[in-house]
Amino acid sequence: MFARALGVVLAGLALVATGCSAEREWGGGAAPAGGAAKIGLITKTDTNPYFVGLRTEAEAAASAKNAEILSLAGQFDGDNDGQVRAIENFIQQGVSTILITPNSSSGVTDALARAEQAGILVIALDTPTEPAEAAEATFATDNFEAGRLQGAYAKAALGGQAPKVLMVDGTAGVSVSTLRHAGFLAGMGLADGAPEIRGTTNANGDQNLAQQGAENLLARSNDINTVYTMNEPTARGVHAALQPRGLADQVVMASIDGGCEGVAAVRSGQIRATIMQFPAKMAQLGVDAAVEHARTGTKPGGFQDTGSVVITDQPMPGIPSQSVAWGEQHCWGDR
Structure with a gap:
């Protein structure tokens, strides 16, 4: 549900009811200091539960602060053109801040530059832009570290066995997939x-594609003991491929996300x-920064790691973790 701002108050000046829009008064689309926040949120898709959860949290945070928020998304993971159209849409609508989880870290930078030229604050959530300067600030998981935790846990769980690994990645060229892959191997x-x-x-990042891809790999060889999965929908698809082959209980498979469905899969x-992420924290930080920017003109800066935590009831020596019960209290999405 979108929170609707009741009005825009400018310092010492009230807009009169003449049908003249706030966007025209601002003359470039972005609210000046002292205005109400009008936030445009762009997620990678509106079907992945992770991004649905992030959007829900952002809308709740905006509602709590009486800020207006509009939400758009790419049609599929990697839909850069869809995200560019969403950016252009929000420029036309005169938002004061764009919060974006970029599909491709570099694929939307030109459009984001046009938004900044229009006076719009740009904040990346979940996925950094490339270059990082394409967004004023980033609130996200350190995806390399999340992948490293996943790999370190899997190595410890093998108990000294030589690894035989299948890797089910995300989208080629997308930084989240690249960083998690590299972190897992590290x-x-x-x-x-x-x-x-x-x-x-x-x-x-798709469950059905993961199942098909894993089935194709297993048709070549099922001599494996470890599977890397880029996210929890991927893990569900891989589990469906492993189960009929009698491999589901024989391989070490961890994942990344920390959604309630994923925590249930651990149980x-x-x-x-x-490896639990905290999209609610990303959303809250993004909305807080957008509201503060509209109110005072202050801009956030740099990268802020919103954290990652191993969730398991089979803890491994040297790998800090929390229990499934803790995960159930802190997970996101449908319970």
Whole structure:
């Protein structure tokens, strides 16, 4: 539900009811200091539960601060053109801040530059832009560290066995996928191209594509003991591919997200662990910064890591973690 601002109050000047819009008064679309925040939120998709949860939290945070928020999304993971159209839409609508989870870190930078030229504050959530300066600030998970925790947990859970790994990645060229992949390998102590990696496939973070990709890899070889999954929908798809082959209980599979469905999958044993992210914190920080910018003109800056926590009931020595019960209290999405 979108929160609707009741009005815009400018310092010492009230807008008269002449049909003249606030956007025209601002003359570039962005609210000056002393105005009410009008926020445009752009997520990667509106189907992935993670981004649905982030949007829900952002809308709730905006409502609590009497800020207006409008939400748009790409049609699929990697839909840069859709996100560019959303940016152009928000420039025309005269938002004061754009919050964006960019599909491609570099694919939307030209459009974001046009937004900044129009006086709009740009903040990245979940995924940094490339270059980082394309957004004024970023509130996100350190995705390399999340992947490293995932890999370190899997290595410890193998208990000294030589790893035989399938890697089910996200979307080629997307920084979140690249960073998690690299972090996982660092945690495992492996390098790309190592013989321990028995196969890789991209699944775009999609459960069905992950199942198909894993089935194709397993058709070549099922001599594996570890599976890397880029996110929890990917893990669900891989589990569906492993189960009929009798491999689901034999491999170490962890994931990344920390949604309530993912935590439930840890409890049921479908995955050994998940690395919890905190999209509500990203959303809250983004909305807070947008409201403060509209009120005072203050701009946030730099990268703020919103944290990642291993959730498991099978803790491993040297790997800090929290229990599934703790995860159930802090997870996001449908419970």
